[in-house]
Amino acid sequence: MNALTTMMLLPILGSLLIAVIPSDQVLRIKQAALAVTLLVAVTGVLTWFNFDSADTAFQFVQSVEWIPSFGINYAVGVDGLSLVLILMSVLLTPIVVLAGWNESEGGRWSAKVFYILILVLETMMIGVFAATDVFLFYVIFEAMLIPVYFLIGGYGSGDRAAAAVKFLLYSLFGGLLMLASIIGLYVISGANGGHTFDIAKLSEMHNYMSSTTQNLLFLGFFIAFAIKAPLWPLHTWLPGAAASGTPGTSVLLLGVLDKVGTFGMIRFCLTLFPDASRTFTPVIITLAVISIIYGAFLAIGATDIKRLIAYTSISHFGFITMGIFAMTTQGHSGSTLYMFNHGFSTAALFIVAGWMASRRGSSKIADFGGLQRVTPVMAWSFFIAGMSSLALPGLSSFVSEFLVLVGTFTRYPVAAVIATFGIVLAALYILIPVQKALHGPTTPGNENLPDLNIREKVAIAPVMAVIIALGFYPAPLLNVINPTSAHILEVQGFTDPLPSDSAGK
């Protein structure tokens, strides 16, 4: 049986299993969820091992007719790009389950519903990256909003309903624009060789479009992805959603769902509309740079730890987008690796922040103080996660961030230079909360917060391991990523700029 399909089926079956467990056996339900997600993670890792990184074509492909008269297939397959993201998703999910062991309490509905939603979401997360049929991708892209919507609105904190609605409406709006573009593609494909949604076939279609059409269709896709990723100025839904959701939800939201945006930019915007991509590159690079600096400043100004993390993500997504549209191998590989690393460093930050908030009963930075004395392990976890977020050399995100910067510099030096100022701001937006929350005298209300327990340590340990290991030895992922990015750029007809000086000589 096809590896990807199996990976997608497992969580669904798991959710059915959970559905039959009586609601009052919460522990059983949690264990089941954990077991299933772990199983999926294992399958994911196996897929990674069986993946032939030399081959740039889609692998583990499977295609089944779905709606033949519209030329729609259930078609899945992975290349280096999607494999890395799927790997990230399936690794993060069990961690989220374990870390947020008690998140389901205090929700509007039972733990049962919570974990069913999580598992359904996992299936969709895998599918959205694995889909090689644009229609299938769109369906999952839209459908996965629903579980997240209920996860935020049903189990979140604060003004969760409003946040959930804002998130949903924003995303739906983008989705509908994309739908318009997809219809456009569909019609054009119909006029040129029969209706199809096969990404490979559709990537030929740009030859049959007027540049205006191509630009419009491109925008339809790009705006949808820019909302997801979130790119300035379409980011305002994120802080609310991230702050209101449970830590676990926010991890999946920032770590995985938002990656669909940047993933889509590569997979669809570039592949389907190469000329339009070139046309819009200057604008997009500008927006990306703005996001980097803007997000960093807002993070510095943030008073709520969760919102702060959300804003840092806006900055990071700026980096990713910039790397993508720099159109250099370093930029592309860097961005892809960045997606993976950001998944883990944000996960670490959010998980720990969630623990801090749930212990203290508040996520206001001002309410914390001197945690390093009280809860050293938790403080350290937060600190390391923060260091990874500010891309400290030796930690994973440094490799990707530096690749993005170098890759951008060779083609767009100005953008890269401005973006680099982001690393100074990063130092500020991480160290300010570190000082306020972890350092200084232990402030009232924090004296006897409990430190991490075994479960929490077990949950956070692998994240830390990945962050550090990939910092020193990113090769395992880069080997998978490089051929794909090289291939994509090759198809786009881009070649890396040669060293200017030695080129002359």
Added chain:
Amino acid sequence: MEFIAPSLNYAQLAPMLIVLAGALIGVLIEAFAPRASRFSSQLFITLFALVASLAALFQVRNQSSVDAAMGSVAFDGAGVLFQASILVIAILAIFLIADQENFTALAASVPGSDEEREAVQADLRVTEVFPLTLFAIAGMLLFPVASDLITLFVALEMLSLPLYLMAGLSRRRRLMSQEAALKYFLLGAFASAFFLLGIAYLYGYSGSITLSGIQESVVGGAGNDVFLLLGVAFISVGLLFKVGAVPFHAWSPDVYQGAPTAITGFMAAATKVAAFGAILRIFYVSFANAEWQWRPAMVIIAIITMVFGSVVAITQRDVKRMLAYSSIAHAGFLLAGVIALSKSGLEASIFYLFAYGVATVGAFGIVTLVRDSSGEVGDLNRWSGLGKRSPLLASTFALFLLAFAGIPLTSGFIGKFSIFSAAYESGSTSILIAGVLSSAIAAFFYIRVIVLMFFKDSVEDGTSVIIPSALTTITITVSAAVTLILGIYPAPLIDFIATTATFIR
């Protein structure tokens, strides 16, 4: 002049004749059967008639002929599909209607009078509603297959007149119900006057009253274009009134709200199918070659209708009114199928009509279940917290709403996709864009209801969900199932439509 005995193809007319027969028997029952046995016998007769008619239709599903009744009825694939949809929707609706709680005890009695009270105590029932429904259904079956202007007019009145009466039969808030009946009747008659004048001018233009005859003269270009113009315009008024397109929509919110919910559901779903069937036939068969004359106007009307319906629906506080405005918006979407003026447009419209009709019946079915001591609760604010009290019902309603909003994995999405792609394929980009934007607006109020039901705490004001009768349960379950199945695996139906749907001239 000698008189030619009419030759009728009874097999092809059977579906309609059976329903009519059922109606007549119903009348006889009203006249002679003892009160006690009326309800059961009526219900039986009605269901029997409908099922039998469906069976009869199935027998002749592959036939097609222009002279089923001396050229007054065109029997073809499209006709079969329209009739089948109407019958299915009708059967579902009958189950709702069978729940007599919705209907007044004695229609003739003055609201609040002793007469009424006695009638209620005597537990009288307006079983007349069954034959009336059957008459209406007969009219609806005839409307989309009528192929000359007389039949068209007769069918129109035949489906309208019973509906006028049924609108006035509500058990509670009878003044409103009667007002609904009055408005519906006066405006309906007013509109049909325009319709008739349109017929007159078309006759004047072509000298023929058959659609094919008109088409010939349109092709031939003989005759006075002024008459054609007036004819098209006036006939459109009549038809657009029935589907509730702006600016001929004004009746529908009031009538939808005033009429007994079961009837509203029936009328909203079935009438739309019948009326759109007729519109499609007339415009595809007769006016196709004159598109340059009416199409731009139709495009404008479609756009206005979508936008108006969606925008006004946002501000609605009553669930039935909200659904009314949403149905206006959907009328706009459906007009896109008319404008497409292509086979794919026809197929898309048929699929959309069926999917929308089923979902609508289901949705109104749920509305009948939310009640307090004084009957149904229309006020949306009092629906808040429904998800807590009866999750199943709330989820089902949410499913229907998502289908209306066109979220993937529901029938609504497939419908929306196919109809918009058909419209865009035939070159009307404006429709596509307007459709996408108004869908975005529409999403807002559908989601608002979901938020109310799931994320708001319930108000203890006696609002409760009654245990649905078996029949109602069937209706809702079936509708939900169909909505979901058509969303996940629509291929069979789409293929069937694709192979069947054709208009003969």
Added chain:
Amino acid sequence: MNPYNYLYLAALLFTIGAVGVVVRRNAIVVFMCIELMLNAANLTLVTFSRINGTLDGQVVAFFTMVVAACEVVVGLAIIVTIYRSRRSASVDDASLLKR
């Protein structure tokens, strides 16, 4: 004489009827205006039947009368009921349903 004049007359009658529907309050009168419109349409049909030299128009006219008769039945029933409940036949009084 020129049959087209009948068309103009019919159009005039139809307009009178339509305007009547809009301006008159009494439900009965409104209904009568509608009847007027129907008959205007009939006149048009008959005229065209004359112009085109086919009988179809007249046949339609007959059908129309029948249908109109049915409309009267239903219409009066509704109007009478509402009159009995409201003690007024003014269409403006019946305005509970709005917005």
Added chain:
Amino acid sequence: MTTSTSLGYLIALPLAGSIILLLAGRKADKWGHLLATALSASSFGLGLYQLSQMLRLEPEERAFTQKLFSWISVGTFNVDAGLLLDQLSICFVLLITGVGTLIHIYSISYMSHDRDRRRFFAYLNLFIAAMLLLVLGDSYLNLYVGWEGVGLASYLLIGFWNQKPAYATASKKAFVMNRIGDMGLSFAIMIAFATLGTVTFAGVKEASESASTATLTGIGIMLLIAAAGKSAQFPLQAWLGDAMAGPTPVSALIHAATMVTAGVYLITRSNFIFDAAPTAQLLVVIVGAVTLIFGALIGTAKDDIKKALAASTMSQIGYMTLAAGLGPAGYAIAIMHLLTHGFFKAGMFLGAGSVMHGMKDQVNMRRYGALGKFMPITFVTFGLGYLAIIGVPPFAGFYSKDLIIETAFNAGGVKGILLGSMTLFGAILTAFYMTRVMVLTFTSPERWEEDQHPHESPILMWLPMVVLAIGSVTTGYLFTRGDALVHWLEPVFGEHGEHTELLPHKVVSALAITAVIIGASIALVKYQFSEVDAEAPNKVSILTRLARKDLLQDSFNESVFMRPGQVLTRWLVKGDDNVVDGTVRLVGRTALGAGAELRRTQTGFARSYSALILIGALVLIAGIWVITQ
């Protein structure tokens, strides 16, 4: 080569130490400090072994690189985790591990009463590892890793007592200002890759021969910025003073002997770039010159013994930078001063620590006095360091500083005279403020607060001080005997051609010594032979007042960067809510408003509906008419 494998261990040992100590937690409190010290010492041992290996070989064969594994490889951007051991890096290796080990030993006793001593040693080990990576990395990117690694270690150690808010702030300040420098380093790397296509030292060196001057100048300036950040050179010097918040051993190791000299290492390591980019080189000189005066001036006014020493460090590194900016003639000398300074400044910091140890952590020198007779060893060792730094022959500082002054004069032309006189002036100031420190602390009459019972520190503390003192006495002579160090480093820096002799060696020495005498005697008059009041006097010259305020460096940064930054942040936060999100909300409100308006058309009056239909019909006809015509 057979020994190459051990290079990795050089770094791995202390790194392992820090990881073990951090993970083991309180369990390791018993033995943590011993393990850390042992590991640091063993690195030192390895270093010595490497040295012996090198000595066996011909000078040009001594350097070798070792590839551990391929670190980052994307397209043409290939960076190995590679280590480069050559004559330059071995000096640093020995300095770092040697002084490092001594300070480990010192800290065992100095921190013995701190509940978190284990954590402290973990940080120290971490620092040793990072610093070794910095000097051993074979490419700018590897260096970058060590570069930020030491930044992190310094941040952790400055903020070691971060429950004191002021200390936490100090550590943050240090990290951020370092990051500004790091930015420069990343720019340098980006330019290097974009223009030369490589980021390894060897590669850049090779490519630089064919590279355009503009490119090299760009890289050079960026490297200078990086160096300024790390080495507290003007204009990024402001953090060093506050960094004294850290425990004194830290100040000795990181903020005197090793880390802060990384900038000098970077510049000398990139000699091939600066040699080819005169403009950049000139800037280096200027920065060095400015800083050496700047630091010295601050030093004259500080009453806090550690801050005074910190200022002096700043100034001394100014000397090194200046020397490094003087090209082939200067590199080796810069390194020489760096090494000697490593010894005597570390020694003096430890001395200061020992004084604080005996004086209940009192740091205000105006509260010291006459401590010489209470803590003789400290007095002597500190004194030797003092003699070394002010440049009294035959102590180490004399040789190195003397050479710098000489080279400065010999830079030629006005430049030479200018630089020479500045270095001389610096020497006067140095002599002045160091004498001031010496006098106020040890020899002048006592001005203690009550219940002070000064006493000598335990052996674990004074032993390292003694060793360093010996170093600060001997090293200068050793290095210069037959230009030993210069020749040793020649394979790295290349021969430096004969330069114009503006002044003969003797004259320069004479001048230098005079400078020392002048400075020292002023200080003696002012502090030894006249009453010093325990409270800092307020009626002082504007210059002193400025110097006390660190020549307004902080107020400058605050008013120019911090405040505007905060304002900008506040604006953006407001703007994000009101403008960006406001626009979105506005769209929503517009839709709602439109809905509410259109709703009015639904009057409820049947007649208005029919009117609507009538109008609609007419409009439709008109519309179709217009279209068809």
